[in-house]
Amino acid sequence: MSLKRVLESKKFIVTTEAGPPKGTDISKMIEEARPLVGRVDAVNVTDIQSAVMRLGSLVGCHILKDIGIEPIFQLTCRDRNRLALQSDLLSAGVLGIENILILTGDHPLSGDHPQAKPVFDLDSVQLLQVVKKLTSGKDMADNQLDGKPNFCTGAVVNPSADQIEPELIKMEKKVKAGAEFFQTQAVYDIAKFEEFMKKARPFKVPIIAGVILLKSAKMAQYMNENVAGISVPDKLIREIDGAKDKHKKSIEIAARLIKELKPIARGVHIMPIGWERLIPELLDTMEV
Amino acid sequence: MIITRQKLIKEILSSLTGSKNIFLVGCAQCATLCKTGGEEELIKMEKELGAEGKTITGKSIIDPACHLIKVKQFFQKNKKGVLKSDAIVAMTCGDGVQSIADGTKDTSVKPALDSLFLGEIQRGGHFVQKCILCGECIIDKTGGICPVTICTKGLLNGPCGGSKNEKCEVDRERDCGWILIYKRLKDRGELDKMKNISDPQDYSKQIKPQKVVL
Ligand code: SF4
Numbered sequence: 430m431s432l433k434r435v436l437e438s439k440k441f442i443v444t445t446e447a448g449p450p451k452g453t454d455i456s457k458m459i460e461e462a463r464p465l466v467g468r469v470d471a472v473n474v475t476d477i478q479s480a481v482m483r484l485g486s487l488v489g490c491h492i493l494k495d496i497g498i499e500p501i502f503q504l505t506c507r508d509r510n511r512l513a514l515q516s517d518l519l520s521a522g523v524l525g526i527e528n529i530l531i532l533t534g535d536h537p538l539s540g541d542h543p544q545a546k547p548v549f550d551l552d553s554v555q556l557l558q559v560v561k562k563l564t565s566g567k568d569m570a571d572n573q574l575d576g577k578p579n580f581c582t583g584a585v586v587n588p589s590a591d592q593i594e595p596e597l598i599k600m601e602k603k604v605k606a607g608a609e610f611f612q613t614q615a616v617y618d619i620a621k622f623e624e625f626m627k628k629a630r631p632f633k634v635p636i637i638a639g640v641i642l643l644k645s646a647k648m649a650q651y652m653n654e655n656v657a658g659i660s661v662p663d664k665l666i667r668e669i670d671g672a673k674d675k676h677k678k679s680i681e682i683a684a685r686l687i688k689e690l691k692p693i694a695r696g697v698h699i700m701p702i703g704w705e706r707l708i709p710e711l712l713d714t715m716e717v
Numbered sequence: 718m719i720i721t722r723q724k725l726i727k728e729i730l731s732s733l734t735g736s737k738n739i740f741l742v743g744c745a746q747c748a749t750l751c752k753t754g755g756e757e758e759l760i761k762m763e764k765e766l767g768a769e770g771k772t773i774t775g776k777s778i779i780d781p782a783c784h785l786i787k788v789k790q791f792f793q794k795n796k797k798g799v800l801k802s803d804a805i806v807a808m809t810c811g812d813g814v815q816s817i818a819d820g821t822k823d824t825s826v827k828p829a830l831d832s833l834f835l836g837e838i839q840r841g842g843h844f845v846q847k848c849i850l851c852g853e854c855i856i857d858k859t860g861g862i863c864p865v866t867i868c869t870k871g872l873l874n875g876p877c878g879g880s881k882n883e884k885c886e887v888d889r890e891r892d893c894g895w896i897l898i899y900k901r902l903k904d905r906g907e908l909d910k911m912k913n914i915s916d917p918q919d920y921s922k923q924i925k926p927q928k929v930v931l
């Protein structure tokens with residue numbers, strides 16, 4: 430079923446993500462994706478994640494589609510100007526890739542080619558407007574398209590940004606610009622997320638809560654110190670730290686978070702961050 | 718003001734391979750304020766190049782070095798010294814280097830400075846970038862703070878979601894530009910301005926090289 434139809438249905442949405450390889454060997458990506466066929470609603474393919482050069486998200490989406498997975502084409506503003514962005518969107522349309530997730534993108538300084546020229550010709554709000562315009566049959570410069578793409582377009586939001594008001598202002602702009610669904614930064618603090626959901630309710634847009642597999646206390650501390658809007662509670666840190674079988678514990682924690690998120694969010698987006706192999710077991714464990 | 722920083726001496730020397738007689742030129746305006754091309758810096762450069770076996774044939778400070786007529790006047794006054802030199806070392810911004818080359822005919826001119834940005838002088842020796850000369854000023858919409866410059870990604874429609882403790886995700890030492898804009902607008906009761914979608918910038922206004930004739 431297309432993501433659009435799932436969004437229209439009452440079903441609790443489950444998405445996850447796949448990271449294309451650094452190189453041309455796609456066997457691991459395919460091997461990790463195969464067990465997801467028929468088990469998740471869609472899989473995001475990251476776009477040069479963390480500004481670390483790798484295989485493109487568009488090709489990644491095409492590969493997933495080939496094996497029967499509904500892909501979500503992540504598109505950032507970092508690397509392409511408005512010509513290339515629109516062109517890649519048309520390419521996605523031709524390949525039958527219907528779901529687009531628009532992000533600002535990490536700065537090249539965060540990645541493995543810090544000398545790269547940052548593009549950011551458009552920002553995420555402007556790019557969402559462009560996607561909408563393409564689906565109406567016109568490009569950004571108002572030129573008529575010969576054949577138009579069909580997209581279901583999403584955006585991202587950080588539900589526990591330190592300053593929530595500007596985040597919500599931007600979210601509202603994204604909705605106005607055409608975002609039909611949102612995927613969020615990882616949620617560990619359910620109460621705080623509930624508060625955010627109350628504030629975002631007036632936007633009347635499906636919100637899919639982010640869940641990152643917690644791998645270790647070290648990872649939790651790193652995220653707490655460095656990643657905006659992630660605060661893993663001490664209790665969870667102690668829980669993962671004390672566990673002998675980290676894989677098992679990680680799945681248990683994620684499944685619990687998902688259970689708590691179920692009545693609040695429209696779905697969950699599971700980010701495995703290297704532990705892609707655990708996703709099938711998590712899907713077995715979680716109750717949705 | 719144009720903010721400059723002196724290149725490493727070894728870089729300057731490598732551009733002077735084969736040149737023995739050197740004429741030093743500074744600038745009385747920006748480079749003097751930046752302490753990169755004023756009197757003191759020229760004296761220091763004379764010593765350093767001298768120690769490397771170069772002969773300084775003369776030194777002069779143009780007011781300012783980016784003014785072609787002033788450069789030509791300097792050349793008339795210093796013709797003899799300049800013409801017997803193998804190179805001019807320009808302790809000026811990149812524009813100064815080129816106007817000196819244009820105004821002194823066939824002399825080879827070597828840049829001694831790197832030109833960094835258009836900067837505000839906060840106090841002696843403290844310079845910050847507030848405007849990248851985008852050609853289309855929009856800061857009436859952002860509380861007088863420039864998102865094109867102050868936001869590391871140059872976003873026009875609000876924060877990227879990566880700021881932590883009000884600092885930028887790219888550099889945790891630097892304030893997040895969008896948090897600054899948000900607070901300024903909120904203080905002024907103008908938060909509504911942030912809710913309007915800003916159009917993409919028109920980069921055709923930044924096509925180089927530009928020219929203005931009054
Ligand atoms: S918008 Fe910013 S960069 Fe552009 S002219 Fe105004 S201050 Fe300068």
Ligand code: SF4
Binds near residue numbers: 887
């Ligand atoms: S953290 Fe703030 S200043 Fe840095 S790129 Fe994001 S919005 Fe811009």
